[in-house]
Amino acid sequence: MSDSGRDLTNDHGHDRDHDRDQDHRHGEGECARERLRLALRGARRTLSRPAFDATLGELLSGLAADAGEVYDLGEPADLYGDGVVADLERRVAALLGAEDAAFFPTGTMAQQVALRCWAGRTGNATVALHPLAHPEQHERGAFQALSGLRTVHPTSEPRHPTADEVRDFDEPFGALMLELPLREAGFALPSWEELIEVVEAARERDAVVHFDGARLWECATHFGRPLDEIAQLADSVYVSFYKSLGGIGGAAVVGPASFVAEARAWRHRYGGQVFQQFPTALSALLGLSRELPRLPSYVEHARVVADALRAGFEEAGTPWFKVHPETPHTHQFQVWLPHDADALVTAAAEQAEETGNALFRRWFAQGAPGVAMTEVTVTGPGLEWTADDVRAAVKDFVRRL
Structure with missing residues (x-):
């Protein structure tokens, strides 16, 4: 589903200026995603820390210990x-x-x-x-x-x-x-x-x-x-x-x-x-x-986070957004915004770099031009976030768009 998974092969009918523009924007997108990856690793607080954020050394030493x-x-x-x-x-x-x-x-x-x-x-x-x-x-x-x-x-x-x-x-x-x-x-x-x-x-x-x-x-x-x-x-x-x-x-x-x-x-x-x-x-x-015994607490807190995200977007005056499902069924759910995916990735990276709070991870172009979606996952690190923390982070994130 990611942008990098799309077929970027040029059709014969495309003019060369359009192709160069597409390549340039694709390159910018890759740079933004790499910037976000590094920002997520350095963030003090995030809603989850998946294993793929860790280095080989961290994973090996953790397993051995x-x-x-x-x-x-x-x-x-x-x-x-x-x-x-x-x-x-x-x-x-x-x-x-x-x-x-x-x-x-x-x-x-x-x-x-x-x-x-x-x-x-x-x-x-x-x-x-x-x-x-x-x-x-x-x-x-x-x-x-x-x-x-x-x-x-x-x-x-x-x-x-x-x-x-x-x-x-x-x-x-x-x-x-x-x-x-x-x-x-x-x-x-x-x-x-x-x-x-x-x-x-x-x-x-x-x-x-x-x-x-x-x-x-x-x-x-x-x-x-x-x-x-x-x-x-x-x-x-x-x-x-x-x-x-x-x-x-x-x-x-x-x-x-x-x-x-x-x-x-x-x-x-x-x-x-x-x-x-x-x-x-x-x-x-x-x-x-x-992790298995903790999953119920993640699901319950994901519902707190989802409610706080909605409140934060409303307080920030966001004209349209969607948290789906409205009440998450698991500890994972979607957030949709009417913005270009690369712009949202850049805003997420800036927020993590400047505040140490990583609210969102990757964003994906979805459905229609100018609409993007991210998946929110709440695990152990996310339990530290109060509803007030999430609302404040949302308003800070929106300010960067």
């Missing part, structure tokens, strides 16, 4: 998925109330394998999912290119499909995939009752249900249910170890034991049977130990 809290470092290193990797699999299966779990190096591979396994078992290679879901937006058509899967969309609205849309869809599908939360729609979730109804509608059609739960860990507050109760609605679930938990990477697929055994076979075929993965597995265990 803390990993002994979650695993006996006197044990041998893992080989092809045993040891600490197998322990992580058992821990995840227990947390999600599943018979078994398989560790994968990436979520893209994990979901490729899960949906491929279900296609073989159901005899139907069609997957119903949202057009904003991760496989449709960020995986280069991998479902079709690698696994022979075909995708259909019960709805194109920026929300989860309803039970009626699933029940009345005009062609058969073997699996319904639900991304919880749906990131591109503002980290949106259905209500608990709606989720149950959608799952039941899929089952009425003899389809299996798979949850893209990359961020499932942060959904319990919205649903008012424990993680295992949420996960057990589905036939299989994928979870990430870095998107909510702050790990180095990695993912897992959970489900029935026979299904997970088949997934392990396909993991090997897809090149996911990695020789050693102990740094990733240890960081995942640390995330489960440290």
